[in-house]
Amino acid sequence: MDFRSNLNKVLSEGKFAVTAEIGPPKGSDANVIIKKAENLIGCADAFNITDNQTAVVRLSSLSGCSILLKMNLEPIMQISCRDRNRIALQSDVLGASAIGVRNILFITGDHQLFGNHPDAKGVYDLDSIQLIQIVKNMRDEGIFQSGDRIISGNPEIYIGGVANPFADPFNYRVDRLEKKIDAGSDFIQTQSVFNLDKFNIWMDEVRSRGLDTKVHILAGITPLKSIKMTERMKFNVPGVDIPDHIYDKMKKAEDPKKEGYNIAYDLICEVKKIKGVHGIHITALFWEEIISKLVKETGLYPRPI
């Protein structure tokens, strides 16, 4: 790779990275993204722009990235396999690289049944591992999935993937991470960590296979804003593991917002200590304004540190 994204620089210099998520609006108003981003300037090394997350139609991730680039902020574009086939996916990777996007996170995507268009036909022409391998080949070898050659400019993309250390079958989870690394992932953002014990078991296996030296793992952090959100995540969001002790804490809390903040604060302090964790990825759903406080008080400010 001749290029270096800021995230790539931070991670390869061995610094503890911070990324944060910005969810685009259900509408075409760019100011929503601009406002969210303004509150986060200086708090993270790069910002994820989600791709119609939970299968709800929102402003496109490519446009969201373009808005951030105009603000001189570094985006991590998210691309899901749910809505596009290999032709459109490769085309979007070229287009993203052309406008200056240097990080893309590839995911298979939440099933369309969960979103606001459950009647839609899901595409799933590729899965995330296949897409990661295709983009690595586009970048490093200059070839498309079909074997056809790229004529004018390989995409310059720092390749990201996701991992869920909490889903089943649990014993297969590190195998799947290894496949994502073999496919070409440079960095990994994990599902939000609440169950530290399970995360540690997963990380033990990651280290014992030496995978932490092959990929940069960023642990997911989600501050819980309310008891309603906690319950929604615990009972309704597939793949999220909120242990009972955290649920109880939130239930008993007089000020759930404060409790949720404290839990997130403690989790960050804990994951920082885990060998092989090279950063955090903060997803503060509808609570982006808390990110700056969280980053500052956990000693991760100013960026990078």
Add this chain to the structure above:
Amino acid sequence: MIITRQKNFEDILCSVEKGPVFLIGCSECATLCHTGGEEEVLAIKKKFEKKNIKVTGWVILDPACHFLNDKRLLKSHINEINLAEKILVLACGNGIQTVSEIFDKSDIISGTDTLFLGEIKRLTDFQRRCSLCGDCLLDLFGGLCPISRCPKEMLNGPCGGSIKGKCEINTDLECIWDIIYSHLREKGQLNKLKAIQKPKDWSKSIEMGRIL
């Protein structure tokens, strides 16, 4: 087997309008699915007659997807069919189209929704098993198909929504990747899951005909 579901009678009524109607069932899949066997054809005949819609006759094709058999069997019903404004077919999408080919001037009404290629688990329990993709990969996954049985058609392992053996989209649905994993673990063949499965060749799924 091709699994079908009978449409709501109200919807069928809308399509049949005032009739008169000729009824066609199928001796194979639709009979086993209880959507278009003799029993179901006679039941729907009764319902039409209750609504004062004339049924000119009925036949069970053997099976409906067999073009030459259909022509032979339908010949003996030609007078009843000529009296009908509509022909209601209780068979799979294939069977219905075979009938359409024979009676290209009549209004053919589909009385079923064709769901999938599946197996009969129990008398009334049918499960999807094959997507007819034209490029069988079953030997890679211990004889279990993630294309037809995973809602995301994932070829490289389960998504992050697999919880306690169940699929994220429906807790009644088993996660096929959970089954593939435990199946191969028992056989000592987990190494099969380490290789990255390349993108599928979907060009093989658009074969439109085959001549022996």
